Amino acid sequence: MQTKTGIIDIGSNTVRLVLYKEQGSAIEEFRNVKAPLRLRHFLNEKSEMSDEGVRLLLEALLNFKEVLRYYEVTEVECTATAAIRQASNRDAIIERVKEETGFHIRLLSGEEEASYGLSAVLKTMPADNGLTIDIGGGSTEITLYRNRKLKHFFSFPFGVVSLKEQFIPEGRMKPKEQKRMAEFIQGELEKFDWLGEAPDGIITAVGGSARNLANVQQLKENYPPLGVHGYELSAEALEQLRTELSPLSYTELEKVDGLSNERADLILPAIEVFYQLTIHTKAKRILVSSRGLRDGIMLERAKNSNWDTAEDVKRNGVKRLLTVYGHDENHHYQMMKLTQNMLRGFEQEQILKVTNKERFMIEQAAALFYLGEYISSNAKSRHTFYLLLNSMFDGFTHREKAYISLVASFTNNSTLKQYLEQFDGWFTKEDLQKMREYGALLKLCYSLNSSKRSIVSDLGVKRKHDHIVITVYCEGSELAERYQSDKQKRHLEKALQTDIQIEFKQIKEN
Numbered sequence: 001m002q003t004k005t006g007i008i009d010i011g012s013n014t015v016r017l018v019l020y021k022e023q024g025s026a027i028e029e030f031r032n033v034k035a036p037l038r039l040r041h042f043l044n045e046k047s048e049m050s051d052e053g054v055r056l057l058l059e060a061l062l063n064f065k066e067v068l069r070y071y072e073v074t075e076v077e078c079t080a081t082a083a084i085r086q087a088s089n090r091d092a093i094i095e096r097v098k099e100e101t102g103f104h105i106r107l108l109s110g111e112e113e114a115s116y117g118l119s120a121v122l123k124t125m126p127a128d129n130g131l132t133i134d135i136g137g138g139s140t141e142i143t144l145y146r147n148r149k150l151k152h153f154f155s156f157p158f159g160v161v162s163l164k165e166q167f168i169p170e171g172r173m174k175p176k177e178q179k180r181m182a183e184f185i186q187g188e189l190e191k192f193d194w195l196g197e198a199p200d201g202i203i204t205a206v207g208g209s210a211r212n213l214a215n216v217q218q219l220k221e222n223y224p225p226l227g228v229h230g231y232e233l234s235a236e237a238l239e240q241l242r243t244e245l246s247p248l249s250y251t252e253l254e255k256v257d258g259l260s261n262e263r264a265d266l267i268l269p270a271i272e273v274f275y276q277l278t279i280h281t282k283a284k285r286i287l288v289s290s291r292g293l294r295d296g297i298m299l300e301r302a303k304n305s306n307w308d309t310a311e312d313v314k315r316n317g318v319k320r321l322l323t324v325y326g327h328d329e330n331h332h333y334q335m336m337k338l339t340q341n342m343l344r345g346f347e348q349e350q351i352l353k354v355t356n357k358e359r360f361m362i363e364q365a366a367a368l369f370y371l372g373e374y375i376s377s378n379a380k381s382r383h384t385f386y387l388l389l390n391s392m393f394d395g396f397t398h399r400e401k402a403y404i405s406l407v408a409s410f411t412n413n414s415t416l417k418q419y420l421e422q423f424d425g426w427f428t429k430e431d432l433q434k435m436r437e438y439g440a441l442l443k444l445c446y447s448l449n450s451s452k453r454s455i456v457s458d459l460g461v462k463r464k465h466d467h468i469v470i471t472v473y474c475e476g477s478e479l480a481e482r483y484q485s486d487k488q489k490r491h492l493e494k495a496l497q498t499d500i501q502i503e504f505k506q507i508k509e510n
Contacts, residue, residue, distance in 0.1 A: 004073045005301075007294045008064060008103065010080035012040040012137025013161055013266065014208070015057065017064040018294050019073055026226060026323035027298050033067055035060040036262045039083035040138045042160040051088040054096065061101045061149050077297060078103040081113050082138030082159060109294075110155025114141040117206050117298030122148050123299045123307045124291045124317070124394040125230065129199035134206040134292060135270050135278060137161035139215045142277075144194050148308070152194040158184075160209060163269035172249040173268050181269065185276040201284035203277060205233075206292040208263060209270035214288040215258035217241060225389055226398045229290040235278045240288060290392070310395060311360060317394030318364050325374040325387065332367060334454040338445040339366035342470075345461025351468065351496065352437065361400065362438050365407040369442050372409070385409035385419055399426060403435070410439025412491060433495075440491035447484035448472060456481065467499035478504050 002023045004331045019031040034157045037060060042053025061078075068076060073303070078097075084090050085107055094105045108116070119129075128148050134141045136159045141154040158166075167173075168180040189195050214228040214485040217237055219339070244266060245253065253469040263270075274286060307313050309340045322332060343359065372383025388405035396404070402423055410416060413436055427435070448456050455476035472478070472485075482504055489500045 003075065003282070003488050004071065004410075005298065006064075006068050006073045006076040007297055008061070008076065008078040010039070010057065010078070010084055010105065010295050012083035012139070012159055013038055014137070015039070015060045015154045016294070017067060019067075020298050022298075022301070025325055026320045027295075027302060027402065028320070028324050029257060029295075030069065031067070038137065038161055040159070041165075043083070043087060046090045047086055048140060049083070049089055049093060054093055057093070057099055058097065061097060061103055065101060065103075072212060076103070078105050079293075079297070080105045080107050081134055081293075082155075083159075085109075085159070086138055091299040110139065110141065111153060113139070113293060114153040114155060115150070116155075116293045116300070117141055118143045118145060118150055119295070119299060120277065120291040120293070120296035121204050121206065121289050122330075123302075124295070125204060125287065125289055126313065126395050126397055126400075127200065127204060127287060128310060129285070130202035130204055130287070131195075131198050131277075132206060132289075133283060135160055135209050135273055136207065137266075140273060141477075142195065144199070146199060148310075152192070156188055158188070160266040160269045160274055163273070164266055164267040168265075168268065171251070171265075173246060178268075178272065179297060181272050182276055185273055186280060189280045189493045190275065193247065195281065198281035198283040200280075201282070202287055203283045204289055205272075205274060206289045208260075208285070209267065210260070210274070210288045211290055212260055212263050212267060213241060213271065213274070216256060217258075219258040224398075224402065226401055227290070227390065227392065228288050229392055229394075230257045230396065230398050230401065231288045232398070233286040233288060235284055238271070238275055238278060242381070245271065245508070261355045262316070271457050291394075313395035314360075314364065314415050315395075317392075317396065318367050320370065320394065321371070321388075321391055324391075325372065326369055327374070328452060330454055331449060332453050333455070334449045335366050335369060335442075336363065338456060338459065339363060339442060339449055341459050342441060342445055342461065345459070345470075346408055346441070348463055349463040349468070351461070351463060351498075358434065358438075361403060362407070362442070365438065365444065368404065369446055370408070381415060401427060403431075404468050407435050407439045407442065410443055410491075413494065437492070437495045442494045443488050444485060444492050444495050447488040448481050450484040451480040467501055468496075470500060470502045472502060473507050474504055475507050478506075 001022055005020045007018050014036050015033050016034040018029055021028050021030050037056050042050045048243050070446050084093060098104055118132055119501055132143045138159045140156040167177050192406045211228050214231045214233060215235055250265045254261050316447050347354055370380045370384050372380040372387055375383040385405055394400040406419055454470055455474050455477050458473045460471045485502050494501050
């Protein structure tokens with residue numbers, strides 16, 4: 001059963017409504033409406049939010065109410081962070097919102113904000129140890145986690161909007177202003193002993209500023225279309241962005257490819273916070289997460305899922321993709337069974353040597369193999385490659401995402417080479433040979449369920465002199481499977497440079 005939920009996130013920079021569909025443990029965003037109100041601007045010297053700020057907030061929330069009504073979403077959670085948290089008249093704002101819109105604002109503490117952000121990271125990213133940073137408009141949450149458990153956190157009372165107001169009063173940042181801002185940020189970071197060296201050299205960055213920086217860098221380096229979730233921004237690339245963008249005026253920043261116009265005047269404080277944190281913690285790279293607070297709230301609701309290990313996160317990510325694209329559950333389980341049996345046989349006969357990591361990746365590729373049938377049975381390889389490349393792959397690095405997309409869409413060696421063109425330098429010759437072998441093996445398994453009736457109950461693999469014999473045990477007429485497997489085995493024969501003989505045997509009913 002599918003349910004719809006709305007999360008309203010009242011932030012210091014942006015007020016946003018995100019709509020999610022829930023189906024079992026799979027949670028998928030399907031609408032995202034935002035209002036860049038910059039509520040932090042409406043706090044006066046006494047931290048009181050002005051009537052104009054409250055009016056704009058109410059106007060946005062009433063608009064959201066219409067959107068919710070249109071999509072027939074009845075379950076809504078309305079949260080607020082730093083701008084409302086820091087407002088001296090927050091109680092009056094919360095009461096007025098309830099009276100005029102019906103929304104009850106749940107005011108998140110800095111600890112809750114950090115906790116939800118970390119939850120989103122741990123349930124959608126591969127790192128077991130590291131720091132997370134979420135830069136908002138009026139606050140910045142930093143957490144330290146080890147072995148996927150929260151160890152320390154702090155909500156710093158500054159964000160991109162407040163830093164801009166404090167240090168960049170005009171339309172261009174001057175070197176002395178950047179120096180003052182850097183000293184301020186370092187002074188804040190130095191207050192905490194636990195903010196020492198980043199575990200494994202990793203900082204995971206959450207939020208719009210991180211996503212924007214990733215977009216800019218990806219366009220600079222003509223990066224493949226893998227999205228920003230899981231993108232690795234090196235410390236060197238960050239420093240180069242800082243050097244290139246810091247001297248620009250806001251008008252010039254608006255023209256930078258990949259940089260959102262509404263964030264053009266806020267990106268410099270964000271870069272400075274990221275840069276100073278990498279310097280302070282000696283981090284080698286920033287891992288960008290497009291999942292954040294709102295996703296963390298939703299993921300806390302997920303049923304029948306666990307995220308104890310990085311592999312659990314990856315399995316849940318694959319399961320989510322299968323649910324989203326309406327996979328054939330029986331065919332999925334048959335593909336997994338055939339793949340595991342085929343791999344086991346090839347390993348026992350010492351035809352293939354497979355590491356545990358490779359086995360895991362092959363099994364995930366098997367689960368997603370020819371997922372593009374969701375669009376059309378014609379050109380399913382191309383559809384699969386495009387879908388997987390452009391889908392959110394929770395838990396996987398971009399290299400792993402590319403690897404699985406290539407194997408799961410395998411049709412022949414020529415097409416594999418064509419798909420690989422956009423990943424120049426990503427994989428070794430040995431990697432390419434493995435992809436060819438595993439892709440051909442999966443295609444053969446796929447052909448053994450070409451009628452989608454799961455008639456193959458078992459199979460065995462034996463090496464005989466100069467060829468391989470695959471014995472396939474069936475519980476029904478195997479005409480389609482016989483035809484397709486005889487046609488498709490040549491790809492595996494070419495990859496292994498060995499002849500393959502497939503023998504079908506009927507299992508007689510007692």
